[in-house]
Amino acid sequence: MKPHTPINDFLQNYARSGISRFHMPGHKGVSLHGLEPLDITEIKGADYLYEAxxxxxxxxxxxxxxxxxxxxxxxxxxxxxxxxTMLAIVMRCGRKGGRTKIIAARNAHKAFINGCILLDIQPVWIYSASPTGSVCGCHVTAENVKAALESNPDAAAVYITSPDYLGNLADIGGISAVCKAFGVPLLVDNAHGAYLKFLSPSLHPIDLGADMCCDSAHKTLPVYTGGSYLHISKSAPTEFSQWAKAEMSLFSSTSPSYLIMGSLDKCAGELQTGLPDSIRSCCQRTRQAAETIRSYGWETAGEEPMKLTVIPNSRGYRGEQLADIMRTHGIECEYSDYSSVVFMPSPYNSEEDFIRLEKAFKEIPKKPPIPTEFEMFPRTNSVMSLREAYFAPCEEIPTEQALGRICARSALSCQPSIPLITGGEIFTPDIIKILKNYSIFTVSVVK
Ligand SMILES: Cc1ncc(COP(=O)(O)O)c(C=O)c1O
Known part of the structure; x- marks a missing residue:
């Protein structure tokens, strides 16, 4: 039976109707790029995203x-x-007086930092329990979270990124049990893990006890760039659901894309038919590719089943070099830095894609190992809140002159968008070295 896809049905009918479009957008459904006939605004019958x-x-x-x-x-x-939106919901429903504090793993994405600046939330960082070799990772255990909650009884929530960019999964089940014992909601950045719902058993954070999570549907499911979910668990306080739309509209455009909504709607149709099976097959094929690549002497990392992360240093390459070599084999990866290269397959990759990838790894010659330069995030003191630092008078200076100064605006490279130093923190020699490694040669400091 054909699944019900209400948004798509409306868009298709409207495109076929021949109606004269005296409304936005300006292309009037005339095909210039290709998808204009389906690109509408909130007209009668098309509903309103924030008052749906x-x-x-x-x-x-x-x-x-x-x-x-x-x-x-x-x-x-x-x-x-x-x-x-998750942060605003916690501000509304979960704050415990004064400036809201959220306990967060240090590898949080820029969107978290921006939310904290906008809402005047101060993160209490949990640093990695063991070396990660990359800024993307932060090994956080249930014990780390328990210790942080004991020292910060006024924290309004715990925020964990899992999976991280390299495919490491946190113990969401264990962490959520601790959060429940302390009566504090667990928020998970599951941007990379929408598909985890369809594994057997599910590894999706909501199934493992998170109260809310975001999924970038567009990262792993067949959805246009920009399409994401905000999930609220059945065990979360009911007021989270009641406030969610209002809080989302606080930050969002009043012109949501119907192409993206139509794509999320179409994906729901696929998820009710063959897509979950295809996801499981793709995970199997990814595991097989990882085994093949390891059998050629390459090191891989991460437990996420539909991601392949290669650590090329032991074979004599920096990540960026390996990514360049892959391009000569007709392969574009998702991400590379000095110590890792990330490949993100999906059911829409062909068998030829996998074979090409395995063949490339077979052919690349071995060279003497090179050291990994990053162990884990160096700790630094914070002397101002993120918001105070962000809005303080500031100046741009060369990174090498930043020692002892207060960071005004978090410094990060465009991918993976994880701040190497956040606003309000003091520059140390270790941080300056890491920034230079990421080719960040100027920074913003408080005047
Ligand atoms: C871990 C993580 N969280 C959040 C985001 C933001 O997701 P989006 O691009 O869907 O806004 C990203 C983007 O790459 C990410 O890697």
Missing amino acids: DGIIAQSEAITSSIFETARTLYSTEGSSLSIK
Whole structure:
């Protein structure tokens, strides 16, 4: 039976109707780029994303039942919007007086930092329990979270990024048990893990006990760039669901993309038919590729089943060099830095893609090992809140002159968008070295 896809049905009917479009957008459905006929605005019958009670509400309800949540909201502005929304919900429903504090693993994405600046939240960082070799990682255990909650009884929430960019998964089950014991909600940045719902058993954070999580549907599911979910668990306080739309609209555009909503709706249709099986097959094929690549002497990292992270230093390459070599083999990776290269397969990769990848690893010659330069985030003192530092008078100076100065605006490279130093923290020699490694040669400091 054809699944119900209310947004798409509306868009297709409208495109076929021949109606004269005296409304936005300006292209009037005339095909210049290709998708204009389906690109509409919030006209009668098309519902309103932030006051949904028609086709958008129906589609969100379908996705919510697929993910078995109390409520799932569509975001057309990525997990970046869903993350800020989670923080605003906690500000509204969970704050415990004074400036809101959130306990967070140090490898948080820029969207979290931006949300904290906008909402005047101060993170209490949990640093990695063991070396990660990359800024992307932060090994956080349930014990680390328990210790942080004991020292910060006024914390309003715990925030964990899992999976991280390299495919490491945190112990969400263990961490959520600790959060529940302390009566504090657990928020998970699951931007990379929408597909985890469809494994057997599910590894999706909501199934493992998170109260809310964001999924960048566009990262691992067949959804246009920008399409994301905000999931609220059935065990979360009901007021989270009640406030969610209002809080999302605080940060979002009033012109949500119907192409993206239509794509999220279409994906829900696929998830009710063959896509979960294809995801499981792709995970198997990815595991097989990882084994083949390891059999050629390469080191891999991460437990995430639909991601392949190669650590090339022991074979004599920096990550960026390996990514360049891959391009000569007709392969573009998702991410590379000095110590890792990340490949993100999906069911829409062909068998030829996998064979090409395995063949490339077979052919690349071995060279003498080179050391990994990064162990884990160096700790530094914070002397101002993120918000105070961000809005303080500031100046741009060369990174090498920053020793002892207060960081005004978090310094990060465009990918993976994890701040190497955040606003309010003091520059140390270790941090300056890491920034230079990331080719960040100027920084913003408080005057
Ligand atoms: C861990 C993590 N969280 C959040 C985001 C933001 O997601 P989006 O691009 O969907 O806004 C990203 C983007 O790469 C990410 O890697």
